[in-house]
Amino acid sequence: MPPTAPELDLVIRGGTVVTADSCAITDVGIDGETIVQVGGAMRGRRELDARDRLVLPGGIDPHVHLTCSDATESEPGWVDDFHSGSEAALAGGITTLGNMSFVLPSETMGHRMDVEGQLVRQQAIADVMLHPVMLSPMGAAVDEVGTLPERGVTSLKFFMSFPSFEAFAGQFLLAMRAAGQAGSITMIHCEDLATIECCSTLIGRKAHQHLADFAETRPVLAELTATQRAIAMCELTGAPTYIVHVSSARALQSCAEARARGLPLYVETRPLYLHLTRECYDRDDGALFVAQPPLREAIDREALWRGLADGTIDTMGSDHAPWTAAMKMSQHLDLWNMRPGVADLETMLPLLLTEGVLGGRISLERFVAVTATNAARLFGLYPRKGTIAPGSDADLAIWDTHEPRPLRGSAMHSRAGHTVYEGHPTRASVHTTIRRGEIVFENGKIVGRPGSGTVLARGKTEAPLGR
Numbered sequence: 001m002p003p004t005a006p007e008l009d010l011v012i013r014g015g016t017v018v019t020a021d022s023c024a025i026t027d028v029g030i031d032g033e034t035i036v037q038v039g040g041a042m043r044g045r046r047e048l049d050a051r052d053r054l055v056l057p058g059g060i061d062p063h064v065h066l067t068c069s070d071a072t073e074s075e076p077g078w079v080d081d082f083h084s085g086s087e088a089a090l091a092g093g094i095t096t097l098g099n100m101s102f103v104l105p106s107e108t109m110g111h112r113m114d115v116e117g118q119l120v121r122q123q124a125i126a127d128v129m130l131h132p133v134m135l136s137p138m139g140a141a142v143d144e145v146g147t148l149p150e151r152g153v154t155s156l157k158f159f160m161s162f163p164s165f166e167a168f169a170g171q172f173l174l175a176m177r178a179a180g181q182a183g184s185i186t187m188i189h190c191e192d193l194a195t196i197e198c199c200s201t202l203i204g205r206k207a208h209q210h211l212a213d214f215a216e217t218r219p220v221l222a223e224l225t226a227t228q229r230a231i232a233m234c235e236l237t238g239a240p241t242y243i244v245h246v247s248s249a250r251a252l253q254s255c256a257e258a259r260a261r262g263l264p265l266y267v268e269t270r271p272l273y274l275h276l277t278r279e280c281y282d283r284d285d286g287a288l289f290v291a292q293p294p295l296r297e298a299i300d301r302e303a304l305w306r307g308l309a310d311g312t313i314d315t316m317g318s319d320h321a322p323w324t325a326a327m328k329m330s331q332h333l334d335l336w337n338m339r340p341g342v343a344d345l346e347t348m349l350p351l352l353l354t355e356g357v358l359g360g361r362i363s364l365e366r367f368v369a370v371t372a373t374n375a376a377r378l379f380g381l382y383p384r385k386g387t388i389a390p391g392s393d394a395d396l397a398i399w400d401t402h403e404p405r406p407l408r409g410s411a412m413h414s415r416a417g418h419t420v421y422e423g424h425p426t427r428a429s430v431h432t433t434i435r436r437g438e439i440v441f442e443n444g445k446i447v448g449r450p451g452s453g454t455v456l457a458r459g460k461t462e463a464p465l466g467r
Contacts, residue, residue, distance in 0.1 A: 005041035009437060015050025015398060018364045019057065019387050020373040020465050028055060030394040033436035037390060050398050053431060056368055057388050058095025058395030059349050060375040062129075063187075063244055063268060063317030065341065067116055069102045078341070079415040080322045082123035083450045085345060087413035088320070089126045090441040090448065092346035093397035093430045096127045096385055096456070098317070098375075100157060105136040109144050113153060117455045124453030125440055127395075129379055131187060133157045136164055137171035145178040152457025154380045155179075157187035157244075160226045161292070166193055173233055180239025183460035185266070185378055187242045188233075190226035190251065191218060191293055200336060209335055211286040215278045215294040217335060220248040223293050227251040231258040231265060240264040240461040242378065245319050247273045247293040249303035256312050264463070266378055268315045269304050271348045275355065275421065277301060288328050289420055291319075292340040309362050314374045314464050316352060318344035322416035343416035347407060349397075351421065353428035358401060369465060377465070380458030394437040401428050413446070 010030040017026050017038065029037035029044065066085040068077025080088065082099075089097055103112045109132040120128045132148065134141060134156060145156055156179045158172055159165060165172055176186045200217045203209060227243060231254060234241035246252050246269050258265045272291055277298050280289040289295060307313040321341020328339050349371060356362040362370075368387075376386025384393050405426050409418035433441035440448030 005043050006037070007043045007045060008036060009045055011042055011044030011047045012050050012055055012396065012398065013047055015053050015055035017055045017388055018368050019389070020365055020369040023364055028388060028396065030434070030437045033394055035388060035390055035392050035394045038388060048398065048432060052402070054364070054399040054401060055388070056093065056397050056399060057372040057386055058397050058433065058435060059093050059371045060096040060098070060381070060386055061089065061094045061318050061320070061345060061348065062098035062315060062375045062379060063270070064097050064099055064320040064345060066097070066099050067101060067119065069104055069112065078322050079324055080320070080343070082120050082128065082453070083125070084413060084415050085320065086123070086125035086448070086453060087446045088343070088345040090433045090435070090446060091413050091430060093349045093399065093433060094126065094345060095395040095397070095433065095435045096129065096381070098129045098131055098379065100133050101130045102133045103135060105138070109134070109141070109148060110151065113151060120453055120455045121451060123450050125446070125448040125450055126435060126453050127456050128453055129155070129381070129456045129458060131155045131157050134172070134175060135162070137168050137175050142171060142175045142178055145175050145184070146182045149182050149184060154184040154458045154460060155187060156184055157189070159189040160230065161189060161191040161193050161196065163193065173237065176233055176239050177237040180237050185240040185242050185461040187244055188230045189244055190223055190230050192222045192225040192229070195219070195222035195225055203335065211335070212281045214281055214290060214335055214338070218292060218294050220250055220296065223248055223251045224254065227254050231255070231263065234258070234263050234265050238264070240266070242266045242268065244268050244317065245270045245273070245293065246304070246313070247296050248300045252303055252307050252312060266314045266464070267307070267312060268317045269307070269313050270317055270319045271344050271351055272342065272420070273301060273304055275351055275424070285329065287333070287338065288325060288342070288418070290328070290338045290340050291342065305361050308356065308370060309366065313370065314378065316348060316370050318348045320345040322414050324416055325418045342420050343412070343414040346412045346414060347419055347421055350407070350426045350428045351424070353399065353401065354426040358427050374464035377462040380460055380462070381456060382462060394434055396434040397430055398432040399428055400431050403427070403429070405429055
């Protein structure tokens, strides 16, 4: 080592370092919270051997549920918070979370950001961006949307499946326009309420209902109708629009056609739709797999894999919505009153690396794009986050990809205590996770401190690479 080589806080040696557009065996040097050198001579006060391992940017999961602003004793919310959610994320190679923060009609978005920002500073180990979820667009809410970037908040979400959307669709459209003019991105849950209500009524008239009927209460046409309406809203307003958890081939095709017309439309999918199909609802424990939208057919799953490979899909979001198995399987629930969502923070990237990259469906570079770089660009974090480059935050995950490991819910960090992928074989596991230069997960153990995570201030939406 040349005597003039800089001495840095941490050097990662000899790993396969991957970004969205490059892959090379090299060293990475970190000083403080920042990557300062990639390749070349350097010395480290501490060094990590990453030979025969992948060194990837820390994952960015833009879509998680770790707070529930309207939870009550009789109707509790999701079982993870920013502490346990961070632990699950870091164990799964994810260093940045995008939390859906539901704004109650009685409060302002700014108040909700303050409340949940304080929770992040008390609990989180991962870094967090907050997405305000608009439930009611009345009063001064639409005007407030344009002021959110002053707080470093450049996203907004709403649900087309909620009754409030149909009641105040024009106001939601104005909010979307205001977000676009302010440089923010609007995230939309696309399921059409009228279609859901019609199909649910018809299923309810059957002499016997079964969990297998759940997918029919929220069919592909509900997603397609709402997706096409969201595309029209995007075209009308010109606002950057992000369709969350696309589940079907037909909805994806509509998005592809809209993008071909030059609309600023971006697409997310989630792990459930890549790895499972609606046959899961035939199982005795089928309620564990309930999600909105529901699981689809094998033909939809294959279309989503193609979309990941060809760039039609921009990001992966876990939509981590953790319930215990007992909560999901409660006898008090029925087809019209389920607990949707699964714990997927710790499993999303190992499954995608195994079935996507090692299975030959996508390249390592595409993996990095859909799990880190594209989200960083869309949510105003690039190049601070989402890549491995001098000047970027030192958010890194070092992966082993040789030893087969079946997934076990009992070994995971989410308080859900189970996984819908129980026993599923993987060949990818995280050896070390580094968040802003600090080792926070190593050799199977969380070593980061609760409260060391930060609330991220963000800039404007930027189109992903290759768009």
